[in-house]
Amino acid sequence: MADNELELVDKAAKRKKLILIGAAVLLLVIAAGGYFLLSGDSSAPEGGVEEGPVPTGSxxxxxxxxxxxxxxxxxxxxxxxxxxxxxxxxxxxxxxxxxxxxxxxxxxxxxxxxxxxxxxxxxxxxxxxxxxxxxxxxxxxxxxxxxxxxxxxxxxxxxxxxxxxxxxxxx
The missing domain is CATH 3.30.479.30 (Band 7 domain)
Structure with missing residues (x-):
């Protein structure tokens, strides 16, 4: 009987551990995706566009x-x-x-x-x-x-x- 209770406790602990690891990985993926989406690209596009500020009225x-x-x-x-x-x-x-x-x-x-x-x-x-x-x-x-x-x-x-x-x- 005691062995069954220990197995149930071990399974519950393993399940909790897996859920916590899965949540941490999901949080990292969401954070990385948010960073890449919000960081943007500050380099100028290639091909035909000159660098430097363009006057707003041009x-x-x-x-x-x-x-x-x-x-x-x-x-x-x-x-x-x-x-x-x-x-x-x-x-x-x-x-x-x-x-x-x-x-x-x-x-x-x-x-x-x-x-x-x-x-x-x-x-x-x-x-x-x-x-x-x-x-x-x-x-x-x-x-x-x-x-x-x-x-x-x-x-x-x-x-x-x-x-x-x-x-x-x-x-």
Whole structure:
């Protein structure tokens, strides 16, 4: 009888110990997750954005400040590009990143301008360049600059902060 009582006490003590260890691990995971979510990244984004303060009234400030929102282009861009051996057919799916609700509304209002500018930039590319990752990055950067200039001419602000290729097929 005494052995049964000791076994029950041991099992209860082990169960308590496991519950306490589990709670401590869960608390550490929650604390680590909270730290990473709240700490943020203070480094400047790469690619085309200059370091240093941007004056609040400048057109560039509207493109790099605010919450990041994404605008999906309604249809993929399909075009032919010339190559050294043969012409190739390319299909690119694009989303543009804007900062803030106002820029998102502007981007949605000017979808035809965005599509036309991107298609003109994409179709001027060379198939031999698009085969490489570097060539794709250069095309993306060229398209971003062309699109920012077009939006600056029409709207008066840069609007687009980044261009993202969400699909890229070349045949």
């Amino acid at each position: 057109p560039e400030s509207t493109a790099i400040s605010g919450t990041a929102l994404y605008v999906q282009m309604p249809r993929p861009f399909v075009f032919n590009v010339a190559g050294s051996n043969r012409d190739r057919l390319v299909q690119i799916r694009v989303q543009i990143m804007v900062r803030g609700d106002a820029n998102q509304a502007l981007a949605l209002r000017h979808i035809p301008l965005i599509e036309g500018t991107l298609l003109a930039t994409f179709s001027a590319a060379n198939a031999d360049e698009l085969i490489t990752t570097t060539g794709k990055e250069e095309l993306k950067n060229r398209a971003l600059i062309d699109l920012q200039n077009a939006m600056l001419d029409v709207v008066g602000t840069v609007v687009v902060a980044e261009i993202l290729f969400t699909g890229f097929v070349m045949q």
